[in-house]
Amino acid sequence: MKKLSILGLFIFALINFNSCETEDDVVFTTQEPDGFVFTNSILDNYVLAAGTSSNLGERFTWGNADFGTPTNVTYELQSSVSGDFTDANVVSSTTSNEIAMTIGQMMSVATEAGLDADPDSPAPNTGSFSVRLRAYPGDTGSGTEAFTDAVVINVELLESTGTGEGGIMPATWGVVGSGYNDWGNAGPDGQFYTTSTADVFVAYVTLIDGAIKFRENNDWASNLGDDGADGTLEDGGADINVTAGTYKITLDVAGGTYMMEDFSWGVVGSGYNDWGNAGPDAKFYYDYTTDTFKVGVRLIDGLIKFRQNNEWVTDFGDVGADGTLDAGGDDIPVTAGHYNITLDFNNGVYTIESADVWGVVGSAYNNWGGDGPDFALTQVQPDVYVGDIVTLMDGAMKFRPNNDWATDYGDVGADGTLDAGGDDIVVTAGLYRVKMDVANGTYELNKIQ
Numbered sequence: 001m002k003k004l005s006i007l008g009l010f011i012f013a014l015i016n017f018n019s020c021e022t023e024d025d026v027v028f029t030t031q032e033p034d035g036f037v038f039t040n041s042i043l044d045n046y047v048l049a050a051g052t053s054s055n056l057g058e059r060f061t062w063g064n065a066d067f068g069t070p071t072n073v074t075y076e077l078q079s080s081v082s083g084d085f086t087d088a089n090v091v092s093s094t095t096s097n098e099i100a101m102t103i104g105q106m107m108s109v110a111t112e113a114g115l116d117a118d119p120d121s122p123a124p125n126t127g128s129f130s131v132r133l134r135a136y137p138g139d140t141g142s143g144t145e146a147f148t149d150a151v152v153i154n155v156e157l158l159e160s161t162g163t164g165e166g167g168i169m170p171a172t173w174g175v176v177g178s179g180y181n182d183w184g185n186a187g188p189d190g191q192f193y194t195t196s197t198a199d200v201f202v203a204y205v206t207l208i209d210g211a212i213k214f215r216e217n218n219d220w221a222s223n224l225g226d227d228g229a230d231g232t233l234e235d236g237g238a239d240i241n242v243t244a245g246t247y248k249i250t251l252d253v254a255g256g257t258y259m260m261e262d263f264s265w266g267v268v269g270s271g272y273n274d275w276g277n278a279g280p281d282a283k284f285y286y287d288y289t290t291d292t293f294k295v296g297v298r299l300i301d302g303l304i305k306f307r308q309n310n311e312w313v314t315d316f317g318d319v320g321a322d323g324t325l326d327a328g329g330d331d332i333p334v335t336a337g338h339y340n341i342t343l344d345f346n347n348g349v350y351t352i353e354s355a356d357v358w359g360v361v362g363s364a365y366n367n368w369g370g371d372g373p374d375f376a377l378t379q380v381q382p383d384v385y386v387g388d389i390v391t392l393m394d395g396a397m398k399f400r401p402n403n404d405w406a407t408d409y410g411d412v413g414a415d416g417t418l419d420a421g422g423d424d425i426v427v428t429a430g431l432y433r434v435k436m437d438v439a440n441g442t443y444e445l446n447k448i449q
Contacts, residue, residue, distance in 0.1 A: 036065040036135060040221050042151055048107045049158040049169050056172065057103040058153075059222050064097065065135035065146050076134040077101065081113045083130045083150070091131070095139075101131075103172070110155045117157035125157040165291035165346070169194045171201045172216045173251055176223075179210030179242040180448070187433055187446030189218050192251055193288045199254035204263065204286045206246045206388050208431065208449055211239035214251055214258070224253075231257055246283070246309075262309050265293050265343060271302030271334040281310050284343060285378045285386060293343040296357040296378040296385070298403060303331035306343060306350070316343075316350075323349050338402045340379060358385050358436060361408075362397030364427045365390070374403050375434075383439035389431050389448070396424035399436055399443065409436075409443075416442055 040061045048057070065073050077091040077099045089109075092099045109129045116123035130152055136145040158169075174189025181187050192201035192214075214233070215223035225237025233256045248263035266281025273279045284293035284306075306325070307315035317329030325348050332352075340355040359374025366372050377385035377399075399418070400408040410422030418441045427445065435444040 036063055036133070036146055037148055038062050038133070038151060041219060042153070043217055043219065044154065046103075046106060046153060046155045046217075047158055048103050048110060048155055056216055056222055057101045057106040059098055059100045060131070060133070061098045061221075062133055062148065067137050067144060067146075069137070071137045072139065073135055073137060074139050075099070078132055078134055079109045080130045080132075080150070081109065083152075085130070085132065085150070106153070106155060107157065110157055115155070115157050126155070128152050128154045164193075164288040166196065167194070168288045168291055170288065173201050173203075173214055173253070174216075174218060175203055175205050175207075175212050175249065176215050176218075177210055177212030177239065177242075179207040179212045180205060181433075181446065182448055184218065186448045187444060189215065192249075193286075199252065201251045201253070203249045203251070204247070205249065206283075207242045208244045208389065209242070211241050213237075213239060224251075224258075226258070231259065233258055264309055265306060266308075266310060267295060267297055267299075267304050267341060268307050268310075268315075269302055269304030269331065269334075271299045271304040272297065276310065281307065282376070284341075285380050287380045289381055290342075290344075291346060293345075294378055294380060295341050296338070296355070296376050297341060298338050298357060298373050298376060299334045300336045302334060304334055305329075305331055318350070323351065325350055355379075356401040358399055358401050358438075359403065360387070360390060360392075360397050360434060361400050361403075362395060362424065362427075364392040364395035364397045369403060374400065377434060377436055383437065385436040385438070386434065388433040390434060392427050392429060392432055394427070394429045396426050398422075398424060411443070416444070418443055 038060060040059060042058070046057060060077055062075070065075070067073065072095055074093055074095055076093045078085060078088040079091050080088050091101055091105060110127065113127050113129050114123055115125055115127045117125050130150045132150040133148040134145055137143065171192040171194050173192040176184050176189045180190050190203050190205040192203040195202055213223050213225045223236060224233040226232060226240050227234045227237045229240070233253070245262055246264035247260050250259045252258065265284040268276050268281045272282055282295050282297040284295045287294050305315050305317045316325040316327060318324060318332050319326040319329040325343065325345070334352065337354055338357040340353050342351045344350065358377045360377070361369055361374040365375055375387060375390045377387040379385050398408050398410045407420070409418040409420060411417060411425050412419045412422040414425070418436070418438070430447045431449040433446045433448060437443065
C-alpha cells in the first residue's frame with residue numbers, strides 16, 4: 001500500500017506539472033526574447049487618403065517571442081502619438097506573426113496626433129506617430145511581457161481636393177514587372193485607381209513582353225501573383241506572363257481575382273494616320289482627375305474618328321457635328337494644327353482644343369525633326385505630360401512644343417532638371433516611358449528595355 005501511494009502521488013504530481021505548463025497563469029521569468037523585432041520594411045512616408053481608407057497601409061511582421069517555456073504567445077500592435085507609449089492604444093492583436101494596419105487606421109492615429117487634410121486648416125497635414133509590438137504568454141496579458149523597439153511612421157494626409165471625378169483617386173496598388181518597369185528598376189509601378197466598388201481598382205497600362213505582379217506602395221511587403229494562371233490572386237503568388245499591348249487591368253483585392261483585357265482608345269483618320277495605313281492610332285491616356293481620356297496630337301487637314309484597340313469593332317464619330325460621341329457616327333473634319341482631344345464617356349461628349357503639344361525631338365528619335373514629327377506627349381494633369389512607349393536610338397534629344405524651335409528644353413548638368421535652351425540629353429537605345437513636369441521643371445526618362 002505504501003509503495004502504491006508513493007507511485008500514485010508521483011503520477012498525480014506529474015499530471016499536474018504537465019497541465020500547469022500550458023496554463024495562462026504559469027509564472028515565467030522576465031527576459032527579452034531573442035529575435036523579437038520587426039522584419040518588414042518601413043516606408044519613408046505614407047500618403048493617406050480617405051478614398052482609400054480600406055487599403056493596406058502597412059503589413060507589420062516579426063520574429064517569434066520565445067519566453068523559454070512552451071505556451072501560446074499573443075502579440076499586440078500598439079500606436080503612440082507621444083512616442084513614449086504612455087498613451088499607447090492597441091491597433092490589433094494576434095497569435096500569428098503579422099498584423100495589417102489599414103490606411104483608415106493610420107488616418108485615425110494621424111487625426112489623433114492633430115493632423116488635418118483640410119488645406120484651410122491651421123493644423124499641419126504631415127507628421128508622425130510611433131508603433132511597437134507587445135508580446136505576452138497566453139491570452140490574459142498579465143505577468144511577463146516583452147516589447148520590440150518602437151518605429152516611427154511618417155504620414156501625410158492627402159487633401160480631399162486631390163480626388164478626381166466621382167471621388168476617383170490613385171490607389172496604393174501598382175503594376176510591377178519585366179513587362180512594365182523592369183521590376184521597379186525603371187520608374188514607379190503602373191498606377192491603379194479607385195472605383196465605385198470598395199477594394200476594386202483599375203489600371204490602364206501599356207506592357208511589353210514579360211511578366212508582371214501587383215504590389216502596394218512600390219514595395220514588396222505586400223504583393224499578389226497568380227498560381228496556376230487561372231485569374232485568381234495569391235499572396236506572393238507566381239509571376240503573370242504578359243504579351244506586349246495596352247490593357248485595362250481590374251484588380252479585385254477583396255474577391256481575390258483580376259482581369260486583363262485589351263483596351264486602348266485612339267485617333268484614326270486621314271487627318272492623322274491615313275485611316276491606320278500609316279502607323280498606329282494616336283493613343284489616349286487616362287486622366288483620373290476628370291475621369292476622361294486625353295491625347296496631345298498633331299493633325300493635318302482631313303477627317304478623324306475615335307476607335308478602340310486600333311480596329312474597327314468599336315468606333316465613335318459625330319452625327320450633327322455637335323460634340324457628342326455617336327457610335328459608328330460621321331467622320332469629324334479637322335484642320336492642320338496641334339490639339340488636345342478629350343473623350344468623356346460619362347457624358348458622351350468630346351472636345352478638340354487647339355493647344356501646345358510637347359514632344360521629344362533629336363538624333364535619338366527623328367533626326368531632329370528631319371524624319372517626321374516629334375514623339376507627342378499628352379497632358380494628363382495640369383503641367384504634367386506623359387508618353388509611352390517610345391523607341392529611342394543611341395543619340396541625343398530635347399523637348400519642344402508644336403514641332404517648333406521657338407521654345408525648347410534641355411538639361412544643363414544631366415540632373416533631371418529642365419533648362420530652357422539647355423544642353424542636349426544623351427540617351428542610349430531602348431524603350432522608354434517619358435514624363436515631363438513643367439510646373440516643377442523636371443523630367444523622367446525611364447528605360448524599361
